Amino acid sequence: xxxxxxxxxxxxxxxxxxxxxxxxxxxxxxxxxxxxxxxxxxxxxxxxxxxxxxxxxxxxxxxxxxxxxxxxxxxxxxxxxxxxxxxxxxxxxxxxxxxxxxxxxxxxxxxxxxxxxxxxxxxxxxxxxxxxxxxxxxxxxxxxxxxxxxxxxxxxxxxxxxxxxxxxxxxxxxxxxxxxxxxxxxxxxxxxxxxxxxxxxxxxxxxxxxxxxxxxxxxxxxxxxxxxxxxxxxxxxxxxx
Numbered sequence: 001x002x003x004x005x006x007x008x009x010x011x012x013x014x015x016x017x018x019x020x021x022x023x024x025x026x027x028x029x030x031x032x033x034x035x036x037x038x039x040x041x042x043x044x045x046x047x048x049x050x051x052x053x054x055x056x057x058x059x060x061x062x063x064x065x066x067x068x069x070x071x072x073x074x075x076x077x078x079x080x081x082x083x084x085x086x087x088x089x090x091x092x093x094x095x096x097x098x099x100x101x102x103x104x105x106x107x108x109x110x111x112x113x114x115x116x117x118x119x120x121x122x123x124x125x126x127x128x129x130x131x132x133x134x135x136x137x138x139x140x141x142x143x144x145x146x147x148x149x150x151x152x153x154x155x156x157x158x159x160x161x162x163x164x165x166x167x168x169x170x171x172x173x174x175x176x177x178x179x180x181x182x183x184x185x186x187x188x189x190x191x192x193x194x195x196x197x198x199x200x201x202x203x204x205x206x207x208x209x210x211x212x213x214x215x216x217x218x219x220x221x222x223x224x225x226x227x228x229x230x231x232x233x234x235x236x237x238x239x240x241x
Contacts, residue, residue, distance in 0.1 A: 002213055007199070007212075028084070033170075034092050081141075084100075101136070117158055143183065148179075170197070198228065
């Protein structure tokens with residue numbers, strides 16, 4: 001049995017096997033996307049310097065080839081009821097719908113992060129100004145407390161400051177993460193993130209009075225997450241004085 005309010009620097013497929021059945025209230029994950037990269041082919045004038053830079057960051061951090069779907073089987077096992085948010089790109093949506101809707105008969109809601117200042121790449125394609133967060137539930141909890149929390153489109157700029165501060169190319173907004181956790185869990189319940197990255201989910205749990213368990217295989221991001229968690233705990237302690 002793993003400890004609550006602790007993160008682990010290990011492969012999540014191995015780590016998940018240490019979590020008991022039916023013990024997690026909410027799962028929130030941002031696994032690697034399935035991205036078709038251009039790879040800087042010669043003669044391809046459409047590939048701008050900006051796009052090459054973005055692709056290089058994602059490839060370097062192993063964030064372009066998707067992930068082993070056996071992890072989803074483990075997540076289903078450990079949840080009390082299916083209650084899961086998954087960040088993804090459009091190429092992955094059909095796979096998730098097949099798994100959760102067709103096989104497991106879950107309800108689906110789609111949340112969108114609409115970025116107001118995306119990288120201006122739009123040659124022969126729509127602009128990359130949004131990211132998808134799929135919410136699947138079957139006996140899961142969803143109870144937004146106010147009008148703002150119930151909105152399914154989150155509008156903000158790209159969080160450049162967080163990217164620079166925590167050195168993670170796909171970091172998600174803390175305020176949106178806190179909203180998701182408020183909407184689909186209760187205080188003192190347990191939230192799991194097995195692709196923790198720089199620790200945003202754990203920080204959000206601390207600030208929203210939830211327990212958390214996290215896995216991050218990359219030591220660099222694991223260390224960043226530990227530091228963020230320490231800072232969040234101090235912030236919470238100051239608020240409670």
